Amino acid sequence: MAYGTGGCVKKRTKKVNKGQTEKKAPGKNSIHHEDLALKTAAQYFGEELMPLLGIKGVAGYIAPTETVMLEARQMYQDFNYVMTDVAWIHLEFESDAVTKEDLERFREYEAAVSRANHVEVITYVICSAKIRHPRSVLRTGINLYRVKTVQLKGKNADRLFRRLKEKAEQGEKLTKADLVPLLLTPLMSGSLRIEERIIKSLRIIQKAGEVLTELELNKMQAVLYTLADKFLTETELGRVKEMIAMTKLGEMLVGDGIRKGIEKGIVETCRELGVSFEDTTEKIKQRFCISETDAREIVKKYWL
Structure with missing residues (x-):
C-alpha cells in the first residue's frame, strides 16, 4: 500500500463536560497530541492499524482530507482512506465524549465528500476517553445518522505485551x-502505568531490527513520544x-532545540544592541538560508 500526504493537523478547543475540570500534566500546552499521534499512525501504518480497530476491507490508498465547499469554507477531516471497493473510510480521533455537535460535523464531512467524489463514506470514531457508551447516533427530523465507534479503552495493553513476549520466547x-x-x-x-507502557513499547520497537525501515521506526518513536x-x-x-x-529521533529533537536556541540568541542579542x-x-534569513517571511516569523517570536 502506497502512503501519501496525510490529514491536516488542526488545533481544537478541548471539550470539558459540564461539572468536570480538565486535568493536565504540569507544563503541558494545548496541542491536540492524540490527534497528531494517531494521524501519524494512520498515515504510515494503515494496513496494520485498520484490522486492529475492527475496520473491514482493504485500503487502496490515502484519500484527501481537505474538502472545499462553494462558500470557500475548508473542512478538515482527521483521516480518509479510499477503499478497494470504491467506498471511503473516514476516521475521526476523539479523546473526549462524542457530542451532538461532533456528529453534526461528521455528517457534514460525509455529505460534502460523498457529493464531491461520488462515493459512499463510512465514519469511524476512534474514542480514547473512558466512556462506556460513546454517542454514535444523531436524529434530526426524519433522518437518522450513524457512525461506528471504536473504544481503545476496551483493549488491554497487558495482553498485548504478554502475547509479544510469548512469541519472542518461542523464537x-x-x-x-x-x-x-x-x-x-x-x-x-x-495494569501498567502509561509511562511503563510507553517505555516498554519503545524497547520492543527498538529491538525490531530489519522488520521496520528507518522511517517507520522514527515514526513509531514519534507517535509514542507525542x-x-x-x-x-x-x-x-x-x-x-x-x-x-540516542535514537535518530533523539538526534532530531536535540538538533531542533539547538536551532531554536540559536534563533533566540541572535534575536535577543540584536535587540539589546539596538x-x-x-x-x-x-x-x-542569511544565517539559516530561509525566506524573508519565515525569518520575520522567527524574529516576531523572540522580539520582546
Missing part, C-alpha cells in the same frame, strides 16, 4: 503487524527522553 520473529498495536498502548487499559508529552509529568517524560536520546527589526530579520 518467532515479530512482524510490523505485531508492532503497530504498541502505538496505541498509552490509550488502552491495563503521547508521552500528552500524558506524562515532566519527571516521567524525562525518563522517556533519556531512553530516546539592531532594527528589519536588519535582524535579514540576519536570520
